[in-house]
Amino acid sequence: MQIDELFELAYILIDKKQVTAKEMSARFGVSVRTIYRWVEALSASGIPVYAVQGRGGGIAISEKYALDKTVLTEEERLAIVSSVKALSKLSGSQKAALSANARAVEKISNLTSSEADWLEVDFAPWSPEGQGVRELFATLRDSILKKQQVEFDYFSSDGKKAGRVVHPWKLVYRGQAWYLLGWCTERKTERYFKLSRMLNVKKTVRPADITFKSIHSSDSQKTVEVNSEKKLIQIEARVSSKMAFYLLDTFACSKVEPNPDESINVTFSAPDESWLCGLLLSFGAELKIISPKEIKEKIIQMAKETFSQYE
Template structure:
Protein backbone atom coordinates (compact mmCIF):
# COMPACT_ATOMS: atom_id res chain seq x y z
CA UNK A 1 0.00 0.00 0.00
CA UNK A 2 1.20 3.52 -0.75
CA UNK A 3 0.74 4.77 2.83
CA UNK A 4 2.94 1.94 4.14
CA UNK A 5 5.63 2.81 1.59
CA UNK A 6 5.48 6.51 2.52
CA UNK A 7 5.90 5.74 6.23
CA UNK A 8 8.79 3.40 5.44
CA UNK A 9 10.50 6.04 3.27
CA UNK A 10 10.19 8.59 6.08
CA UNK A 11 11.75 6.14 8.55
CA UNK A 12 14.61 5.43 6.16
CA UNK A 13 15.21 9.16 5.66
CA UNK A 14 15.21 9.69 9.42
CA UNK A 15 17.75 6.91 9.80
CA UNK A 16 20.10 7.75 6.93
CA UNK A 17 21.93 10.97 6.12
CA UNK A 18 21.13 10.66 2.41
CA UNK A 19 19.78 8.06 0.00
CA UNK A 20 19.33 8.02 -3.77
CA UNK A 21 16.10 7.61 -5.71
CA UNK A 22 17.32 4.43 -7.45
CA UNK A 23 18.25 2.82 -4.11
CA UNK A 24 14.79 3.58 -2.72
CA UNK A 25 13.20 2.27 -5.91
CA UNK A 26 15.15 -0.99 -5.54
CA UNK A 27 14.13 -1.36 -1.89
CA UNK A 28 10.42 -0.98 -2.63
CA UNK A 29 10.46 -2.56 -6.10
CA UNK A 30 8.94 0.47 -7.80
CA UNK A 31 10.19 2.90 -10.43
CA UNK A 32 12.30 6.02 -9.59
CA UNK A 33 9.40 8.08 -10.99
CA UNK A 34 7.15 6.60 -8.25
CA UNK A 35 9.74 7.49 -5.62
CA UNK A 36 9.83 11.10 -6.83
CA UNK A 37 6.02 11.27 -6.55
CA UNK A 38 6.24 9.80 -3.02
CA UNK A 39 8.82 12.42 -2.03
CA UNK A 40 6.49 15.17 -3.31
CA UNK A 41 3.69 13.69 -1.18
CA UNK A 42 5.93 13.62 1.89
CA UNK A 43 6.87 17.27 1.31
CA UNK A 44 3.19 18.22 0.98
CA UNK A 45 2.57 16.51 4.32
CA UNK A 46 4.96 18.98 5.95
CA UNK A 47 8.15 16.93 6.21
CA UNK A 48 10.93 18.91 4.44
CA UNK A 49 12.83 16.54 2.12
CA UNK A 50 15.68 18.06 0.09
CA UNK A 51 16.95 16.75 -3.24
CA UNK A 52 20.74 16.97 -3.64
CA UNK A 53 21.88 16.68 -7.29
CA UNK A 54 25.11 15.20 -8.65
CA UNK A 55 27.43 12.39 -7.58
CA UNK A 56 26.71 11.30 -4.03
CA UNK A 57 23.40 13.16 -4.13
CA UNK A 58 19.95 11.95 -3.23
CA UNK A 59 17.19 12.71 -0.80
CA UNK A 60 17.61 13.82 2.79
CA UNK A 61 15.45 15.36 5.49
CA UNK A 62 16.58 18.85 6.52
CA UNK A 63 19.00 18.47 9.42
CA UNK A 64 17.16 20.97 11.62
CA UNK A 65 14.03 18.83 11.28
CA UNK A 66 15.69 15.61 12.44
CA UNK A 67 15.88 14.55 16.05
CA UNK A 68 19.34 13.62 17.25
CA UNK A 69 19.25 9.99 18.34
CA UNK A 70 21.52 10.82 21.23
CA UNK A 71 18.77 12.99 22.73
CA UNK A 72 17.16 9.76 24.00
CA UNK A 73 19.02 7.68 26.57
CA UNK A 74 18.78 3.89 26.75
CA UNK A 75 16.38 4.26 29.68
CA UNK A 76 14.22 6.78 27.77
CA UNK A 77 13.82 4.52 24.74
CA UNK A 78 13.19 1.43 26.88
CA UNK A 79 10.43 3.22 28.80
CA UNK A 80 8.75 4.49 25.61
CA UNK A 81 8.87 1.05 23.96
CA UNK A 82 7.50 -0.62 27.08
CA UNK A 83 4.60 1.83 27.31
CA UNK A 84 3.65 1.66 23.62
CA UNK A 85 3.91 -2.14 23.56
CA UNK A 86 1.68 -2.45 26.64
CA UNK A 87 -1.03 -0.22 25.17
CA UNK A 88 -0.91 -2.03 21.82
CA UNK A 89 -1.94 -5.27 23.58
CA UNK A 90 -5.43 -3.86 24.01
CA UNK A 91 -5.76 -0.86 21.68
CA UNK A 92 -4.55 -1.55 18.18
CA UNK A 93 -4.21 0.87 15.29
CA UNK A 94 -1.92 2.12 12.57
CA UNK A 95 -0.89 5.12 14.68
CA UNK A 96 0.54 2.83 17.39
CA UNK A 97 2.32 0.65 14.85
CA UNK A 98 3.82 3.74 13.22
CA UNK A 99 4.77 5.21 16.59
CA UNK A 100 6.57 2.00 17.55
CA UNK A 101 8.38 1.98 14.22
CA UNK A 102 9.45 5.60 14.64
CA UNK A 103 10.75 5.03 18.16
CA UNK A 104 12.67 1.97 17.01
CA UNK A 105 14.24 4.07 14.25
CA UNK A 106 15.89 6.19 16.98
CA UNK A 107 17.73 3.17 18.38
CA UNK A 108 21.41 3.10 17.38
CA UNK A 109 22.58 -0.34 16.29
CA UNK A 110 25.19 -0.54 19.05
CA UNK A 111 22.51 0.01 21.74
CA UNK A 112 19.72 -2.12 20.25
CA UNK A 113 20.40 -5.25 22.34
CA UNK A 114 20.68 -3.35 25.63
CA UNK A 115 17.48 -1.39 24.96
CA UNK A 116 15.58 -4.56 24.01
CA UNK A 117 16.64 -6.23 27.27
CA UNK A 118 15.58 -3.22 29.36
CA UNK A 119 12.24 -2.87 27.54
CA UNK A 120 11.46 -6.54 28.28
CA UNK A 121 12.25 -6.28 31.99
CA UNK A 122 8.66 -5.17 32.69
CA UNK A 123 5.75 -6.66 30.75
CA UNK A 124 2.27 -5.20 31.11
CA UNK A 125 -0.60 -7.19 29.64
CA UNK A 126 -3.91 -5.33 29.92
CA UNK A 127 -5.98 -8.07 28.26
CA UNK A 128 -8.25 -10.07 30.62
CA UNK A 129 -7.56 -13.69 31.59
CA UNK A 130 -11.19 -14.63 31.04
CA UNK A 131 -14.55 -12.92 30.85
CA UNK A 132 -16.03 -10.52 28.33
CA UNK A 133 -14.18 -10.92 25.04
CA UNK A 134 -15.94 -7.85 23.65
CA UNK A 135 -13.70 -5.55 25.70
CA UNK A 136 -11.01 -5.23 23.03
CA UNK A 137 -13.60 -4.71 20.28
CA UNK A 138 -15.36 -2.09 22.40
CA UNK A 139 -12.07 -0.28 23.06
CA UNK A 140 -11.48 0.01 19.31
CA UNK A 141 -15.05 1.23 18.79
CA UNK A 142 -14.76 3.89 21.49
CA UNK A 143 -11.35 5.02 20.21
CA UNK A 144 -12.80 5.48 16.73
CA UNK A 145 -15.76 7.44 18.12
CA UNK A 146 -13.37 9.66 20.10
CA UNK A 147 -11.35 10.45 16.98
CA UNK A 148 -14.38 11.07 14.77
CA UNK A 149 -16.49 12.82 17.45
CA UNK A 150 -19.42 10.48 16.92
CA UNK A 151 -22.17 9.61 19.38
CA UNK A 152 -22.18 6.09 20.83
CA UNK A 153 -25.35 4.07 21.40
CA UNK A 154 -25.47 1.09 23.76
CA UNK A 155 -27.41 -0.78 26.41
CA UNK A 156 -26.20 -0.34 29.97
CA UNK A 157 -26.80 -2.33 33.17
CA UNK A 158 -26.67 -0.20 36.33
CA UNK A 159 -25.60 -1.48 39.75
CA UNK A 160 -29.19 -2.53 40.52
CA UNK A 161 -29.40 -4.67 37.39
CA UNK A 162 -31.68 -2.30 35.48
CA UNK A 163 -31.04 -2.15 31.71
CA UNK A 164 -31.40 1.14 29.85
CA UNK A 165 -30.67 2.25 26.30
CA UNK A 166 -28.26 5.17 26.14
CA UNK A 167 -26.64 7.62 23.74
CA UNK A 168 -23.53 9.46 24.89
CA UNK A 169 -20.70 11.66 23.68
CA UNK A 170 -17.31 9.97 24.33
CA UNK A 171 -14.54 12.10 25.84
CA UNK A 172 -12.02 9.80 27.49
CA UNK A 173 -11.01 6.15 27.89
CA UNK A 174 -10.05 5.24 31.47
CA UNK A 175 -8.22 2.20 32.86
CA UNK A 176 -8.76 2.04 36.62
CA UNK A 177 -7.45 -0.97 38.52
CA UNK A 178 -8.10 -3.90 36.20
CA UNK A 179 -11.25 -2.45 34.60
CA UNK A 180 -11.83 -0.28 31.53
CA UNK A 181 -14.27 2.64 31.59
CA UNK A 182 -15.08 5.54 29.31
CA UNK A 183 -16.20 8.97 30.34
CA UNK A 184 -18.87 10.70 28.32
CA UNK A 185 -21.86 13.00 28.34
CA UNK A 186 -25.03 10.90 28.65
CA UNK A 187 -28.03 12.30 26.77
CA UNK A 188 -30.44 10.32 28.95
CA UNK A 189 -29.06 11.74 32.22
CA UNK A 190 -28.03 15.14 30.78
CA UNK A 191 -24.73 14.92 32.60
CA UNK A 192 -21.29 13.36 32.44
CA UNK A 193 -21.10 9.69 33.41
CA UNK A 194 -18.37 7.08 33.80
CA UNK A 195 -19.43 3.91 31.96
CA UNK A 196 -17.91 0.52 32.77
CA UNK A 197 -17.27 -1.56 29.65
CA UNK A 198 -18.25 -4.82 31.36
CA UNK A 199 -21.78 -3.45 31.91
CA UNK A 200 -22.29 -2.54 28.26
CA UNK A 201 -23.77 -4.41 25.32
CA UNK A 202 -24.67 -3.66 21.71
CA UNK A 203 -22.16 -0.79 21.53
CA UNK A 204 -22.32 1.02 18.18
CA UNK A 205 -21.07 4.21 16.60
CA UNK A 206 -23.96 6.30 15.31
CA UNK A 207 -23.94 8.60 12.29
CA UNK A 208 -24.50 11.60 14.55
CA UNK A 209 -21.58 13.93 15.22
CA UNK A 210 -21.34 16.18 18.27
CA UNK A 211 -19.68 19.45 19.16
CA UNK A 212 -17.45 18.98 22.23
CA UNK A 213 -18.78 20.73 25.30
CA UNK A 214 -16.86 22.01 28.33
CA UNK A 215 -15.28 18.87 29.68
CA UNK A 216 -14.85 17.96 33.33
CA UNK A 217 -12.64 15.04 34.22
CA UNK A 218 -14.17 12.05 36.04
CA UNK A 219 -13.47 11.60 39.73
CA UNK A 220 -11.48 8.38 39.87
CA UNK A 221 -9.35 9.12 42.93
CA UNK A 222 -11.15 8.27 46.15
CA UNK A 223 -8.42 8.43 48.81
CA UNK A 224 -10.03 11.38 50.61
CA UNK A 225 -13.47 9.76 50.49
CA UNK A 226 -12.14 6.43 51.75
CA UNK A 227 -10.43 8.11 54.68
CA UNK A 228 -13.76 8.97 56.31
CA UNK A 229 -15.97 6.21 54.85
CA UNK A 230 -13.72 3.23 55.42
CA UNK A 231 -13.47 1.36 58.70
CA UNK A 232 -11.54 -1.73 59.80
CA UNK A 233 -13.25 -4.98 60.78
CA UNK A 234 -11.79 -8.22 62.15
CA UNK A 235 -12.14 -11.26 59.89
CA UNK A 236 -10.98 -14.87 60.32
CA UNK A 237 -9.86 -16.32 56.97
CA UNK A 238 -8.85 -19.82 55.96
CA UNK A 239 -5.35 -20.13 54.49
CA UNK A 240 -6.75 -21.32 51.14
CA UNK A 241 -8.16 -17.84 50.34
CA UNK A 242 -5.31 -15.68 51.60
CA UNK A 243 -4.06 -14.98 48.08
CA UNK A 244 -7.34 -13.20 47.38
CA UNK A 245 -7.32 -11.46 50.75
CA UNK A 246 -4.09 -9.68 49.82
CA UNK A 247 -5.95 -8.00 46.96
CA UNK A 248 -7.62 -5.88 49.65
CA UNK A 249 -5.05 -5.44 52.43
CA UNK A 250 -1.35 -5.68 53.24
CA UNK A 251 0.69 -8.20 55.22
CA UNK A 252 0.87 -5.77 58.15
CA UNK A 253 -2.87 -6.35 58.71
CA UNK A 254 -2.53 -10.13 59.04
CA UNK A 255 -1.88 -12.23 62.17
CA UNK A 256 -1.54 -16.00 62.39
CA UNK A 257 -4.41 -17.64 64.34
CA UNK A 258 -3.74 -21.37 63.99
CA UNK A 259 -2.29 -23.73 61.38
CA UNK A 260 -5.19 -23.12 58.99
CA UNK A 261 -6.45 -19.63 59.78
CA UNK A 262 -5.42 -15.99 59.92
CA UNK A 263 -6.98 -13.00 61.68
CA UNK A 264 -7.12 -10.01 59.34
CA UNK A 265 -7.84 -6.33 60.01
CA UNK A 266 -9.89 -5.90 56.86
CA UNK A 267 -10.73 -2.48 55.27
CA UNK A 268 -14.50 -2.23 54.93
CA UNK A 269 -17.31 0.12 53.90
CA UNK A 270 -20.86 -0.77 54.87
CA UNK A 271 -22.40 -1.12 51.42
CA UNK A 272 -23.51 -3.85 49.04
CA UNK A 273 -20.18 -4.04 47.27
CA UNK A 274 -18.19 -4.84 50.42
CA UNK A 275 -20.76 -7.24 51.87
CA UNK A 276 -20.68 -9.13 48.57
CA UNK A 277 -16.88 -9.31 48.80
CA UNK A 278 -17.16 -11.01 52.19
CA UNK A 279 -19.90 -13.35 51.00
CA UNK A 280 -17.76 -14.34 48.00
CA UNK A 281 -15.31 -16.03 50.40
CA UNK A 282 -18.08 -18.41 51.50
CA UNK A 283 -17.31 -20.65 54.46
CA UNK A 284 -13.63 -19.63 54.32
CA UNK A 285 -14.48 -16.32 55.99
CA UNK A 286 -15.97 -15.41 59.39
CA UNK A 287 -16.59 -11.85 60.57
CA UNK A 288 -15.61 -11.65 64.24
CA UNK A 289 -16.30 -7.98 64.97
CA UNK A 290 -17.89 -5.47 65.13
CA UNK A 291 -21.13 -7.13 66.18
CA UNK A 292 -23.41 -5.13 63.85
CA UNK A 293 -21.53 -6.31 60.74
CA UNK A 294 -21.37 -9.90 62.03
CA UNK A 295 -25.15 -9.74 62.60
CA UNK A 296 -25.74 -8.34 59.11
CA UNK A 297 -23.61 -11.11 57.59
CA UNK A 298 -25.69 -13.73 59.43
CA UNK A 299 -28.91 -12.14 58.13
CA UNK A 300 -27.68 -12.20 54.54
CA UNK A 301 -26.49 -15.80 54.84
CA UNK A 302 -29.88 -16.85 56.23
CA UNK A 303 -31.62 -15.15 53.28
CA UNK A 304 -29.43 -17.08 50.85
CA UNK A 305 -30.09 -20.35 52.69
CA UNK A 306 -33.84 -19.62 52.66
CA UNK A 307 -33.83 -19.48 48.86
CA UNK A 308 -32.41 -23.01 48.64
CA UNK A 309 -34.62 -24.34 51.45
CA UNK A 310 -37.78 -23.06 49.69
CA UNK A 311 -37.26 -25.55 46.85
CA UNK A 312 -37.43 -29.25 47.51
CA UNK A 313 -35.66 -30.26 44.30
Protein backbone atom coordinates in the same frame (compact mmCIF):
# COMPACT_ATOMS: atom_id res chain seq x y z
CA MET B 1 -0.33 11.84 0.28
CA GLN B 2 -0.62 10.73 3.90
CA ILE B 3 1.53 12.53 6.47
CA ASP B 4 2.02 9.33 8.47
CA GLU B 5 3.39 7.57 5.38
CA LEU B 6 5.92 10.38 4.88
CA PHE B 7 6.97 10.06 8.51
CA GLU B 8 7.29 6.30 8.12
CA LEU B 9 9.49 6.71 5.03
CA ALA B 10 11.67 9.19 6.94
CA TYR B 11 12.03 6.79 9.87
CA ILE B 12 12.97 3.94 7.54
CA LEU B 13 15.66 6.08 5.93
CA ILE B 14 17.02 7.13 9.33
CA ASP B 15 17.20 3.46 10.34
CA LYS B 16 18.48 1.90 7.09
CA LYS B 17 20.33 4.94 5.65
CA GLN B 18 19.53 3.83 2.08
CA VAL B 19 16.67 1.97 0.36
CA THR B 20 15.49 1.41 -3.19
CA ALA B 21 12.37 3.01 -4.63
CA LYS B 22 11.23 -0.44 -5.74
CA GLU B 23 11.25 -1.97 -2.25
CA MET B 24 9.49 1.09 -0.82
CA SER B 25 6.93 0.84 -3.59
CA ALA B 26 6.22 -2.75 -2.57
CA ARG B 27 6.12 -1.87 1.11
CA PHE B 28 3.60 0.97 0.78
CA GLY B 29 1.63 -0.48 -2.13
CA VAL B 30 2.16 2.53 -4.39
CA SER B 31 4.01 3.17 -7.65
CA VAL B 32 7.72 3.97 -7.86
CA ARG B 33 6.75 7.38 -9.25
CA THR B 34 4.72 8.04 -6.08
CA ILE B 35 7.73 7.13 -3.93
CA TYR B 36 9.85 9.71 -5.75
CA ARG B 37 7.10 12.31 -5.21
CA TRP B 38 7.29 11.54 -1.49
CA VAL B 39 11.06 11.97 -1.59
CA GLU B 40 10.58 15.39 -3.20
CA ALA B 41 8.07 16.31 -0.50
CA LEU B 42 10.48 15.27 2.27
CA SER B 43 13.29 17.22 0.65
CA ALA B 44 11.08 20.30 0.32
CA SER B 45 10.27 20.09 4.02
CA GLY B 46 13.95 20.28 4.94
CA ILE B 47 14.82 16.60 5.38
CA PRO B 48 18.08 15.92 3.47
CA VAL B 49 16.98 12.95 1.33
CA TYR B 50 18.35 12.39 -2.16
CA ALA B 51 18.51 9.84 -4.99
CA VAL B 52 21.69 7.85 -5.63
CA GLN B 53 22.16 6.94 -9.31
CA GLY B 54 23.68 3.76 -10.79
CA ARG B 55 24.26 0.23 -9.51
CA GLY B 56 23.67 -0.03 -5.77
CA GLY B 57 21.82 3.27 -5.82
CA GLY B 58 18.48 4.20 -4.38
CA ILE B 59 17.07 6.73 -1.94
CA ALA B 60 19.35 7.90 0.84
CA ILE B 61 19.43 10.34 3.72
CA SER B 62 22.36 12.40 4.89
CA GLU B 63 24.58 10.56 7.38
CA LYS B 64 24.58 13.67 9.54
CA TYR B 65 20.81 13.79 9.76
CA ALA B 66 19.06 12.01 12.63
CA LEU B 67 16.62 12.76 15.38
CA ASP B 68 18.40 15.00 17.86
CA LYS B 69 19.47 12.62 20.62
CA THR B 70 19.83 15.53 23.04
CA VAL B 71 16.05 16.00 22.99
CA LEU B 72 15.33 12.64 24.65
CA THR B 73 17.60 10.56 26.85
CA GLU B 74 17.94 6.82 26.17
CA GLU B 75 15.76 6.11 29.24
CA GLU B 76 13.08 8.48 27.93
CA ARG B 77 13.11 6.89 24.47
CA LEU B 78 12.90 3.42 26.05
CA ALA B 79 9.94 4.57 28.17
CA ILE B 80 8.13 5.77 25.02
CA VAL B 81 8.74 2.49 23.19
CA SER B 82 7.63 0.40 26.19
CA SER B 83 4.44 2.44 26.57
CA VAL B 84 3.58 2.11 22.89
CA LYS B 85 4.12 -1.65 22.97
CA ALA B 86 2.02 -2.02 26.12
CA LEU B 87 -0.92 -0.10 24.68
CA SER B 88 -0.59 -1.96 21.37
CA LYS B 89 -2.51 -4.82 23.02
CA LEU B 90 -5.63 -2.66 22.89
CA SER B 91 -5.60 -1.72 19.23
CA GLY B 92 -8.36 -4.09 18.15
CA SER B 93 -8.06 -7.22 16.07
CA GLN B 94 -8.80 -5.78 12.64
CA LYS B 95 -5.99 -6.42 10.16
CA ALA B 96 -5.74 -2.74 9.27
CA ALA B 97 -5.44 -1.72 12.90
CA LEU B 98 -2.83 -4.37 13.62
CA SER B 99 -0.86 -3.38 10.55
CA ALA B 100 -0.91 0.30 11.51
CA ASN B 101 0.03 -0.58 15.07
CA ALA B 102 2.93 -2.76 13.94
CA ARG B 103 4.25 0.07 11.77
CA ALA B 104 3.95 2.54 14.65
CA VAL B 105 5.87 0.23 17.01
CA GLU B 106 8.54 -0.31 14.36
CA LYS B 107 8.95 3.43 13.77
CA ILE B 108 9.13 4.29 17.46
CA SER B 109 11.49 1.36 18.15
CA ASN B 110 14.02 2.93 15.81
CA LEU B 111 14.49 5.69 18.38
CA THR B 112 16.29 3.45 20.86
CA SER B 113 19.08 0.90 20.82
CA SER B 114 18.09 -0.60 24.19
CA GLU B 115 16.04 -3.74 24.76
CA ALA B 116 12.38 -2.66 24.76
CA ASP B 117 10.75 -6.07 25.34
CA TRP B 118 11.09 -6.05 29.12
CA LEU B 119 7.39 -5.27 29.62
CA GLU B 120 4.21 -6.85 28.26
CA VAL B 121 0.75 -5.67 29.26
CA ASP B 122 -2.48 -7.37 28.24
CA PHE B 123 -5.69 -6.01 29.77
CA ALA B 124 -7.91 -8.70 28.23
CA PRO B 125 -9.37 -11.34 30.61
CA TRP B 126 -7.97 -14.88 30.55
CA SER B 127 -11.20 -16.35 29.21
CA PRO B 128 -11.53 -16.46 25.38
CA GLU B 129 -14.92 -14.73 25.66
CA GLY B 130 -13.19 -11.72 27.21
CA GLN B 131 -11.01 -11.00 24.21
CA GLY B 132 -13.75 -8.73 22.83
CA VAL B 133 -12.45 -6.00 25.17
CA ARG B 134 -9.92 -5.09 22.45
CA GLU B 135 -12.66 -4.49 19.90
CA LEU B 136 -14.64 -2.44 22.41
CA PHE B 137 -11.54 -0.43 23.35
CA ALA B 138 -10.86 0.34 19.67
CA THR B 139 -14.48 1.43 19.10
CA LEU B 140 -14.45 3.77 22.09
CA ARG B 141 -11.00 5.14 21.25
CA ASP B 142 -12.15 6.05 17.74
CA SER B 143 -15.33 7.64 19.10
CA ILE B 144 -13.34 9.80 21.50
CA LEU B 145 -10.87 10.97 18.87
CA LYS B 146 -13.56 11.63 16.26
CA LYS B 147 -15.99 13.17 18.77
CA GLN B 148 -18.75 10.70 17.98
CA GLN B 149 -21.59 9.64 20.25
CA VAL B 150 -21.86 6.04 21.44
CA GLU B 151 -24.98 4.23 22.52
CA PHE B 152 -25.14 1.00 24.47
CA ASP B 153 -27.10 -1.09 26.96
CA TYR B 154 -25.75 -0.72 30.49
CA PHE B 155 -26.20 -2.82 33.65
CA SER B 156 -25.93 -0.59 36.72
CA SER B 157 -24.86 -1.78 40.17
CA ASP B 158 -28.51 -2.00 41.25
CA GLY B 159 -29.12 -4.69 38.62
CA LYS B 160 -31.12 -2.54 36.21
CA LYS B 161 -30.52 -2.49 32.46
CA ALA B 162 -31.00 0.73 30.50
CA GLY B 163 -30.01 2.20 27.16
CA ARG B 164 -27.50 5.04 27.34
CA VAL B 165 -26.25 7.65 24.85
CA VAL B 166 -22.89 9.12 25.85
CA HIS B 167 -20.41 11.68 24.55
CA PRO B 168 -17.16 9.85 25.41
CA TRP B 169 -14.24 11.82 26.85
CA LYS B 170 -11.62 9.34 27.94
CA LEU B 171 -10.89 5.72 28.89
CA VAL B 172 -9.79 5.17 32.48
CA TYR B 173 -8.12 2.08 33.95
CA ARG B 174 -8.60 1.85 37.71
CA GLY B 175 -9.02 -0.87 40.31
CA GLN B 176 -8.46 -3.76 37.86
CA ALA B 177 -11.17 -2.52 35.50
CA TRP B 178 -11.67 -0.24 32.48
CA TYR B 179 -14.14 2.63 32.63
CA LEU B 180 -15.50 5.07 30.06
CA LEU B 181 -15.78 8.66 31.29
CA GLY B 182 -18.21 10.78 29.35
CA TRP B 183 -21.27 13.00 29.28
CA CYS B 184 -24.46 11.01 29.83
CA THR B 185 -27.26 12.58 27.77
CA GLU B 186 -29.90 11.02 30.01
CA ARG B 187 -28.51 12.20 33.37
CA LYS B 188 -27.15 15.47 31.92
CA THR B 189 -23.87 15.06 33.78
CA GLU B 190 -20.53 13.26 33.55
CA ARG B 191 -20.56 9.56 34.41
CA TYR B 192 -18.22 6.58 34.60
CA PHE B 193 -19.34 3.41 32.83
CA LYS B 194 -17.62 0.10 33.48
CA LEU B 195 -16.72 -1.49 30.15
CA SER B 196 -17.58 -5.01 31.33
CA ARG B 197 -21.20 -3.89 31.88
CA MET B 198 -21.59 -2.27 28.45
CA LEU B 199 -23.35 -4.35 25.78
CA ASN B 200 -24.29 -3.71 22.14
CA VAL B 201 -21.95 -0.72 21.87
CA LYS B 202 -22.12 1.21 18.61
CA LYS B 203 -21.11 4.61 17.29
CA THR B 204 -23.94 6.90 16.28
CA VAL B 205 -24.20 10.03 14.21
CA ARG B 206 -24.50 13.07 16.46
CA PRO B 207 -27.56 15.22 15.71
CA ALA B 208 -26.58 18.48 14.01
CA ASP B 209 -28.23 20.60 16.70
CA ILE B 210 -26.25 19.00 19.56
CA THR B 211 -22.83 20.36 20.48
CA PHE B 212 -20.30 17.74 21.52
CA LYS B 213 -19.55 18.45 25.16
CA SER B 214 -15.95 18.43 26.34
CA ILE B 215 -14.14 18.80 29.63
CA HIS B 216 -13.42 22.44 30.42
CA SER B 217 -9.73 23.29 30.79
CA SER B 218 -10.28 24.22 34.43
CA ASP B 219 -11.88 20.85 35.15
CA SER B 220 -9.17 18.92 33.33
CA GLN B 221 -6.66 20.03 35.95
CA LYS B 222 -8.58 18.17 38.62
CA THR B 223 -8.05 14.53 39.46
CA VAL B 224 -11.39 12.80 39.05
CA GLU B 225 -11.72 9.66 41.12
CA VAL B 226 -13.99 6.84 39.93
CA ASN B 227 -15.30 6.22 43.43
CA SER B 228 -14.87 9.73 44.83
CA GLU B 229 -18.61 10.04 45.47
CA LYS B 230 -18.89 6.58 47.05
CA LYS B 231 -18.99 6.11 50.82
CA LEU B 232 -16.18 3.79 51.94
CA ILE B 233 -16.46 1.29 54.77
CA GLN B 234 -13.43 0.13 56.73
CA ILE B 235 -13.64 -3.62 57.29
CA GLU B 236 -11.68 -5.81 59.66
CA ALA B 237 -11.74 -9.53 58.93
CA ARG B 238 -9.99 -12.86 59.42
CA VAL B 239 -9.30 -14.91 56.30
CA SER B 240 -7.87 -18.39 55.92
CA SER B 241 -4.39 -18.72 54.43
CA LYS B 242 -5.69 -20.61 51.39
CA MET B 243 -8.07 -17.76 50.46
CA ALA B 244 -5.86 -14.84 51.48
CA PHE B 245 -4.52 -14.47 47.93
CA TYR B 246 -8.02 -13.90 46.55
CA LEU B 247 -8.85 -11.29 49.18
CA LEU B 248 -5.57 -9.47 48.47
CA ASP B 249 -6.34 -9.61 44.73
CA THR B 250 -9.77 -8.08 45.37
CA PHE B 251 -9.06 -5.39 47.97
CA ALA B 252 -6.05 -3.21 48.79
CA CYS B 253 -5.43 -4.14 52.43
CA SER B 254 -3.92 -1.53 54.75
CA LYS B 255 -3.06 -4.14 57.39
CA VAL B 256 -2.10 -7.81 57.01
CA GLU B 257 -1.20 -9.69 60.21
CA PRO B 258 -0.61 -13.50 60.29
CA ASN B 259 -2.05 -15.48 63.23
CA PRO B 260 -0.56 -18.58 64.92
CA ASP B 261 -3.29 -20.77 63.36
CA GLU B 262 -2.15 -19.59 59.89
CA SER B 263 -5.22 -17.43 59.39
CA ILE B 264 -4.63 -13.76 58.58
CA ASN B 265 -6.18 -10.62 60.04
CA VAL B 266 -6.74 -7.92 57.43
CA THR B 267 -8.06 -4.39 57.29
CA PHE B 268 -9.34 -2.86 54.05
CA SER B 269 -11.78 -0.28 52.73
CA ALA B 270 -14.61 -1.03 50.31
CA PRO B 271 -17.42 1.01 48.75
CA ASP B 272 -20.81 0.83 50.48
CA GLU B 273 -22.52 -0.91 47.57
CA SER B 274 -25.21 -3.58 47.35
CA TRP B 275 -22.76 -6.10 45.88
CA LEU B 276 -20.26 -5.88 48.76
CA CYS B 277 -21.88 -8.32 51.19
CA GLY B 278 -22.54 -10.82 48.41
CA LEU B 279 -18.86 -10.72 47.44
CA LEU B 280 -17.76 -11.20 51.06
CA LEU B 281 -20.25 -14.06 51.50
CA SER B 282 -18.72 -15.81 48.47
CA PHE B 283 -15.66 -16.58 50.62
CA GLY B 284 -17.88 -18.88 52.69
CA ALA B 285 -16.34 -20.21 55.91
CA GLU B 286 -12.88 -19.01 54.80
CA LEU B 287 -13.68 -15.40 55.80
CA LYS B 288 -15.02 -14.02 59.08
CA ILE B 289 -15.97 -10.35 59.38
CA ILE B 290 -14.88 -8.83 62.67
CA SER B 291 -16.24 -5.32 62.11
CA PRO B 292 -18.33 -3.32 61.38
CA LYS B 293 -21.35 -4.88 63.08
CA GLU B 294 -23.83 -3.94 60.33
CA ILE B 295 -21.80 -5.80 57.69
CA LYS B 296 -21.65 -8.90 59.90
CA GLU B 297 -25.42 -8.79 60.39
CA LYS B 298 -26.12 -8.39 56.66
CA ILE B 299 -23.91 -11.36 55.80
CA ILE B 300 -25.58 -13.50 58.51
CA GLN B 301 -29.00 -12.62 57.10
CA MET B 302 -27.89 -13.37 53.52
CA ALA B 303 -26.43 -16.71 54.65
CA LYS B 304 -29.72 -17.66 56.34
CA GLU B 305 -31.69 -16.74 53.21
CA THR B 306 -29.32 -18.77 51.07
CA PHE B 307 -29.62 -21.76 53.40
CA SER B 308 -33.41 -21.56 53.30
CA GLN B 309 -33.33 -22.05 49.53
CA TYR B 310 -32.04 -25.61 50.08
CA GLU B 311 -34.20 -26.67 53.03
